[in-house]
Amino acid sequence: MNRNVTTPGRLSIWQAAFVIARRDFVAILFSRTFLFFLLGPLFPIVVGIAAGGIGQQVAAGVSDPVIGVAMEQADTEAMLAAREGLEQDLGTVLPPMEAISLPADGSPYDPQVQLAKSSGDLAAIITGTPTEPVLTATEDRAARWKGRVGLIAGTALAQGPPDFPNVATQTVATSGASEKRSRVTTAQIGQTLLFLLTMLLAGMVLSNLVEEKANKIIEILAAAIPMDAVFLGKLFAMLGVSMVGISVWGGSAAILLAFNPITAPLPEPAVGWPLFVTFGIIYFAMGYLLIGSVFLAIGSMAATVREVQTMSMPVTMLQLINFFFASYAMAHQNTAAEYAAIAFPLSSPFAMLARAAQQPEIWPHLAALTWQTIWVAIFIRLGAGLFRRRVMKSGPQGVKQRRWWQRKKPATQVAPSN
Amino acid sequence: MDSALGDQSLSGNAVDSTPETPPATRPAAIEARGLVKRFDGTLAVGGVDITVPEGAIYGILGPNGAGKTTTLRMLLGIIDPDEGTRKVLGTDRPYDIARQIGYLPEERGLYPSMKAYEAIAFMGALRGVPLKEGRKRGRELLEAHGLGHAAERQIRQLSKGMAQTVQLLGTLVHKPKLVVLDEPFSGLDAINQGKLENMIREMAAEGTTVIFSTHVIAHAERLCESIAIIAGGKVPFAGQVAEARDRIPAQVRLETREEGGAWRAALPDDARREGSFWNFSLPESGVEPLLRALIEGEAGILSLSIERAGLHDAFVAIAGEAAARELEADRQAELNT
Numbered sequence: 001m002n003r004n005v006t007t008p009g010r011l012s013i014w015q016a017a018f019v020i021a022r023r024d025f026v027a028i029l030f031s032r033t034f035l036f037f038l039l040g041p042l043f044p045i046v047v048g049i050a051a052g053g054i055g056q057q058v059a060a061g062v063s064d065p066v067i068g069v070a071m072e073q074a075d076t077e078a079m080l081a082a083r084e085g086l087e088q089d090l091g092t093v094l095p096p097m098e099a100i101s102l103p104a105d106g107s108p109y110d111p112q113v114q115l116a117k118s119s120g121d122l123a124a125i126i127t128g129t130p131t132e133p134v135l136t137a138t139e140d141r142a143a144r145w146k147g148r149v150g151l152i153a154g155t156a157l158a159q160g161p162p163d164f165p166n167v168a169t170q171t172v173a174t175s176g177a178s179e180k181r182s183r184v185t186t187a188q189i190g191q192t193l194l195f196l197l198t199m200l201l202a203g204m205v206l207s208n209l210v211e212e213k214a215n216k217i218i219e220i221l222a223a224a225i226p227m228d229a230v231f232l233g234k235l236f237a238m239l240g241v242s243m244v245g246i247s248v249w250g251g252s253a254a255i256l257l258a259f260n261p262i263t264a265p266l267p268e269p270a271v272g273w274p275l276f277v278t279f280g281i282i283y284f285a286m287g288y289l290l291i292g293s294v295f296l297a298i299g300s301m302a303a304t305v306r307e308v309q310t311m312s313m314p315v316t317m318l319q320l321i322n323f324f325f326a327s328y329a330m331a332h333q334n335t336a337a338e339y340a341a342i343a344f345p346l347s348s349p350f351a352m353l354a355r356a357a358q359q360p361e362i363w364p365h366l367a368a369l370t371w372q373t374i375w376v377a378i379f380i381r382l383g384a385g386l387f388r389r390r391v392m393k394s395g396p397q398g399v400k401q402r403r404w405w406q407r408k409k410p411a412t413q414v415a416p417s418n
Numbered sequence: 419m420d421s422a423l424g425d426q427s428l429s430g431n432a433v434d435s436t437p438e439t440p441p442a443t444r445p446a447a448i449e450a451r452g453l454v455k456r457f458d459g460t461l462a463v464g465g466v467d468i469t470v471p472e473g474a475i476y477g478i479l480g481p482n483g484a485g486k487t488t489t490l491r492m493l494l495g496i497i498d499p500d501e502g503t504r505k506v507l508g509t510d511r512p513y514d515i516a517r518q519i520g521y522l523p524e525e526r527g528l529y530p531s532m533k534a535y536e537a538i539a540f541m542g543a544l545r546g547v548p549l550k551e552g553r554k555r556g557r558e559l560l561e562a563h564g565l566g567h568a569a570e571r572q573i574r575q576l577s578k579g580m581a582q583t584v585q586l587l588g589t590l591v592h593k594p595k596l597v598v599l600d601e602p603f604s605g606l607d608a609i610n611q612g613k614l615e616n617m618i619r620e621m622a623a624e625g626t627t628v629i630f631s632t633h634v635i636a637h638a639e640r641l642c643e644s645i646a647i648i649a650g651g652k653v654p655f656a657g658q659v660a661e662a663r664d665r666i667p668a669q670v671r672l673e674t675r676e677e678g679g680a681w682r683a684a685l686p687d688d689a690r691r692e693g694s695f696w697n698f699s700l701p702e703s704g705v706e707p708l709l710r711a712l713i714e715g716e717a718g719i720l721s722l723s724i725e726r727a728g729l730h731d732a733f734v735a736i737a738g739e740a741a742a743r744e745l746e747a748d749r750q751a752e753l754n755t
Contacts, residue, residue, distance in 0.1 A: 010517050015546075016544070019543045022549075023529075027529065218527070219523040220527060220541065223519075224521070224541075
């Protein structure tokens, strides 16, 4: 075999990135990590269902507060009848009421004493007469129920429910207010999904790089191909893995929906569902590439897994702040806050996805995508530069140059004193 | 004991590593002048000059932490020097000719879950060999080096020596013109070290330039025509192995019948008595004037042998001098700051 048949040059950045991406993609796809990645979204769902079930049980164990009526028997009956009559029109607005027996010996009745010693659901007591009712309750409940007690007492005095006019109703599918509110919900769900996915993937790409450093293969890569290509390859491999994951999740969701169609679908986003889903995928890719490149840069600087964990913690916190910032911007469309969230590269994909749910214009998305692409390139370049400077060095040698504050002052000659 | 560097790699133990053309007249595969590298203000390499002729086996010798790895990384373009110039296979941008270079780093690294032949193919793919072709070459190389049975095994299932061989074969899969090996013998047992030496000779015989770093002088002495000694980030010596040896005068061992006499005046100042022998450095004037003086002084020569210094002695002397200079420079720097 003639060893000297060589092709000059080296792989272009895209060819090299493809070699790295192909290796990582296959390695991750057939690893246990990918299984955990696929099962990842199940965990919050299971926790949510469990928490919801427990909450429901807790709520079921707590009954509604009750107002006691401690009046003369006739007045009490009139009050209870008035409440029952009003309930048909006002529904659950009125709190439950029950009769309280007054002392049989005619001794004075003190509602404050009864409320103080009551251990049941009794939250307030009405004494006096329907003409002059007295409501005894805590301050907030008194403020909340005062008007309702007045309405019930007034109805009791009239000896029957007031003659409410019949209101005819016409229903519409949506209104400006309800559409806005619904789109905010769509935007919120979109943003949250985007955030969770990007964090999950950025974490995975980071552990992938750490594993690479532990395998000590990084120097072989650095010697053969541009470091930018290593970064690009790793980012795109994980993006490819995530697309497989999304396809699996999407397919599973579609099968579930086919058997259990949801009765109240999500409100349609402003740009329409097809475009919203497209933007969702593109912004997911951009968000992941931006955050992933930051995580990769961190990974390149760290020498051990512990160092990576230490360094990634503040970044994760900052990422949460970034998410909250984008959420705030979502609720404040066309304000300086929203524009800032769009301009800041790390929050831009989140803010723009929320905008797609709420605003129908397309051109801002094209501009934002261009802007984000520029930042992806900058982040990858910076990460690769950091890697070259921080990682590829062997043990320190020789005399370290001291900083000016570390230098000793030259010895000053002291003149001998006579 | 595995036979990692399999017998089939041996094309003969006596492959002449020295091409017939003298090194000085061959074009340089590597030419570096005044390479300097600092990390966070710490001087790692402080002005390295190296010329490696094409087709040579060139050794970079130095104690641990001398700056060998940093020098190799600068030559390969993995890191850029802060000062100085380098020319590798005719270009001052070595990273642009990565396909013509094979590199085995000091810290061995392979993906543990990859199969042996896949690992070689992957390393080939990094240097532009199509994956299919790389897999084919990977199997061929493993077969040729006695590891055909391990081709389908995952790296994590191989012994250290076998894994190291797989990585070395990955370094060669793209048929490079220049092979750079950083401490290639470390971690190998004596048998595998011998086999690796033969592989290096084989590469050189086929026209490949091989440059390797080591702190074990015996390998360099057996393999190299030229060496550079790096100590404290500098190169106190670069040239042919014979020149390095000549830096140390030959040692004379003399046995005489007479204890004293006029002949004693002919002995140089460093002569010392060990039993019935005198040991001293061969004077610059050579052995003939010394012999004449001993005979005329009636020393009664029983035996006289001249022993040429080995590379190990030369290395210790050269690196030791450099280390002493370095220590003195450090001391001066301390005083100045």
